[in-house]
Amino acid sequence: MSNDLYGLSRVVGEKGVLPQRARKLDPSLPCRDSEVLIDVESLNIDAASFKQIKGEVGGDPARIGARIQEIVLERGKMQNPVTGSGGMLIGRVKEIGAKHPARGQLQVGDRIATLVSLTLTPLVIEEVKAVHVDIDRLDIRGHALLFATGIFAKLPSDLPDTLALAALDVCGAPALVARYVRPGMTVAVLGAGKSGALCLAQARRNLESRGKLIAMDVSQPALDALTAIGLCDVALKVDATQGVDVMEAVSQATGGQLCDLVVNCASVGNTEMATILSVKDGGTAIFFSMATSFTTAALGAEGVGKDVTMLVGNGYVPGHASLTLALLRTEPALLQLFATRYV
């Protein structure tokens, strides 16, 4: 193992700062002992970042590409200076450092997607080949470096890139759900988007046909799509910002028992109380929504005197990428849903 697991030696001019918070990274070659060198094919820019750049320079693909190239030249990584966000990349492994932990399992030529943000990935763009404005993507010629702690996934050859990326983007969620769901539990998932669908599919597997699985969303069509493929036992159309209403709906659906586990995959803010109030005393809540407020959750549970274990949804769980891809491969209806909705 190298002594630079976190890429500290790639940070320019700020001692002891992690690459993600650094102003500038040094993306120069050669690839170091603890790194993997990637021949980059394309960059998936974070939606908020892409939108900001489009707003700044206008919709012209060439100008968007030029602006992104300019940012990467300046910072040595793709981190939007306004939104602070990055994205992920796809490319082929070109070199594997002697001390990189993936040596042995990864081969030169493997096609991979990085699962760590572009905000911490040293990057050089030699040429922008195409800008796909509709899907926030750039095809480029260039290279990137992955640190020893930088997680990635081999891209499957049996699934389209866009579909695999859509699932890999949220693969921590079903993997964490797999750790907490046991047969017989009552489990609710708030939010019927892609991470919600994956969490339901994984929970259903762990429940082993015992217990109860509840899907909640504000959109009836989204719920209908999940119900149609058997991803839940009960679908509740609720506004998750209305905590008391949600609690009442869940209470009714569970004969007053509430849930052992509630998984929050909501895409809007102010859904902490709906989550907390739907958990039974002694139960667990996992928050994956990036709109979660730490203080609202902490003070909210205290305010209602509820003994609930509250987990911050860690995006990394060992084996999360393979678990998620396996889930899609073995659930044809789920795969079909992803193919229609997220590609």
Added chain:
Amino acid sequence: MSNDLYGLSRVVGEKGVLPQRARKLDPSLPCRDSEVLIDVESLNIDAASFKQIKGEVGGDPARIGARIQEIVLERGKMQNPVTGSGGMLIGRVKEIGAKHPARGQLQVGDRIATLVSLTLTPLVIEEVKAVHVDIDRLDIRGHALLFATGIFAKLPSDLPDTLALAALDVCGAPALVARYVRPGMTVAVLGAGKSGALCLAQARRNLESRGKLIAMDVSQPALDALTAIGLCDVALKVDATQGVDVMEAVSQATGGQLCDLVVNCASVGNTEMATILSVKDGGTAIFFSMATSFTTAALGAEGVGKDVTMLVGNGYVPGHASLTLALLRTEPALLQLFATRYV
């Protein structure tokens, strides 16, 4: 049990809104079946709120009292319209509703402190008797109502009020620590303030003289005070906003093993990475700091590929008040520390 555990019927004009988020509560008598009526002695106003009011009306105690009385008259609760924060109260039980869960364990005449915020507590101030500007406290004549889910603690007769309140204010922290620390673990506590000291004392007890206990703070005097009374095995003077430095210090103190559990009781922001990086793979972090950013924690762990279970520190854990008071009573040195530093 009543069907209004959360005091929804006390909210004026907003259906399905919890008292904490309500604009106005109805604090009128009589006391309802699911409530406890309290004869209020004093209000401990949240520090940020008190400071704001002092800034608004000037330092004159009478004007501060009048402004607080005005807010309570307007809102039916003490929730500062600028800071949004409340505080807690001390008083004597005057009446216990027939369906309140504390019926049986609580007696009329008991002196209690509410452990839920004044922001959700129906309150009437009949008279402001005194304003103690130095300790953010008002002595009043008036009444308050506690809901079935509103947590409280009987005030001990063997400890000064101020000392008991200082400890009860953070009593969820040591109680949650008690759930997660087992003999032989390596445990670190970030922040040597009052919650940090209580967490260390509780962790030491759970470790049963095995494992290792590390205290971390930026202040050497604060660390010295804890070391002097044997609350830690190792004291590390670190700046918790410097994640990499903290990780290196912890790594050195643990022979490269890092910690099974890190408890974040920091009073400043930007300490998530110090916490995450100090935990070993598969370990746990508990965040009590109200300055914790949910997204920084979630994305930070992912960014460094660390499999760490991250818990939102719930302020409520059953039995937390008695656990904390018992800790103070049986640790004379800790009690002495509290008496000198927090009263």
